[in-house]
Amino acid sequence: MFWNFLLIIFIVCAILCAVGFYRFVYFLSIGYGFAIVGGGITIMILSLANGWSGELTWLLVLQTLLFVIYGTRLSGFLLYREIKNAAYRKTLREATGNDKKLPIFVSITIWITVAILYTAQVSPVLFRFANGSTDSVIPVIGIIVSLAGIILESVADKQKSEQKKLNPEKVATEKLYKIVRCPNYFGEIVFWTGIFISGLTTYTGIGQWITAIAAYISIVYIMFNGAQRLEKRQMKRYGNDKEYNEYANSTPIIIPLLPIYHLNKQDPLVG
Template sequence: MYWDILLIICIVCAVLCAVGFYKYVYFLSIGYGFAIAGGGLTVLIIALKNGWAEGVTFLLILQALLFLAYGARLSGFLLVREIKNAAYRKTLKEATGNDKKIPVFVSISIWVCVAILYTAQVSPMLFRYANGSKDIVLPIIGIIISACGLCLESLADKQKSEQKKIDPNMVATKGLYKMVRCPNYLGEIIFWTGVFVSGITTYTGIGQWLMAVIAYICIIYIMFNGAQRLEKRQMARYGNDKAYNAYADKTPIIIPFLPIYHLNKK
């Protein structure tokens, strides 16, 4: 299972997501991006140092760059949005109640749990090179899937920002938002689907499979839970708006063509 290497990655993730002690929501947002980027770079350094990627170094570098791009984009986008957008800061404060102090032991518990989760999320990359796998077809397919997910997330955030500038009092409904109401969450699921797929041919033993599968399931759960909480906030704000209800009642919430339109409608 390479517990010693996983511990190193976990420590790196913990250090980088410790920004959550400033605002606990950062454990799951800005610190998340930092941790994923740092975890990927840590695997890159360790794999190169140990000579694990001989013959497939280009794959190792591509995957590391993908994690770096993912983390930098996510944390950068969230930082800029929070700094520049007063309306978003107000919404974030209302949604998380982050003016309230939470007990230190709760913060520490969240910190430890997310550091472990982020380590599990990047573990498919570690297992591929530590196990000495040399196949390239499935890893390349996984990388392409992840790149598509990253592009989808990026475009969704860009379109949402542009539409909010035009009409800040309405949810985004154009572009990718015609396909699903949470295309950024869909992009997140696609990104981590690619990461999981990239390691399928290399997982050895029940421990590696469990870590990879549990991390993937957690991400899907987190995305659907996030969509549920978002819908609850939107219903509270736009529930009496006919245009919003017409849009929400005909647009799937996360998965295209899957007729799941509401997760929390009241």
């Protein structure tokens, strides 16, 4: 199961997401991106130091680069949006209780929990090289899927920013947002689907399977929960807007083509 190496990755992830002690939402946002970058680089160092990569060093570099691109883009985008966008800062404060401080034991519990989650999320790459797997087709497919997820997230965030700049008082409904209401969350799911796929031919023993599956289910749940909370805020703000309701009632909320339109109970007066 390689508990000693998982512990090293956990420590790195915990250190990098400790920014959440400044503002607890950072445990799940900016610190999340930092932790994924750090976890990926740690796996590369461990693999090279232990001679695990062999002739697949190129694959190790590609998978590490994928984590670096993903985490850097995510944390960089969130930092830029918070610094430059006053409306977003206001929304963030409202969503997080106006920066209300959590009891320290609660913060520590969240910190340890998310550090464990981030460790599990990057674990498929650790398992591949620590297990000495030599196949490359499946991990390359996983990399392609994950790269598609990063591109989807990036394009969705850019399109939303552009639409909000033109009309701050309206929900983004154009381009990717015509297909699905939360394309950035869908992109996140696609990214981690690729990571999970990349380890399918290497998981050994029930421990590795449970770790990989639990991490994947957790991130999918978190994305659906995030979409649910976003919808709740939008319903509160736009619930009496006929155009918004027509859009929300006809556009899947998170998975394209899947007819799940709402994750919250709808008021029949506005639905």
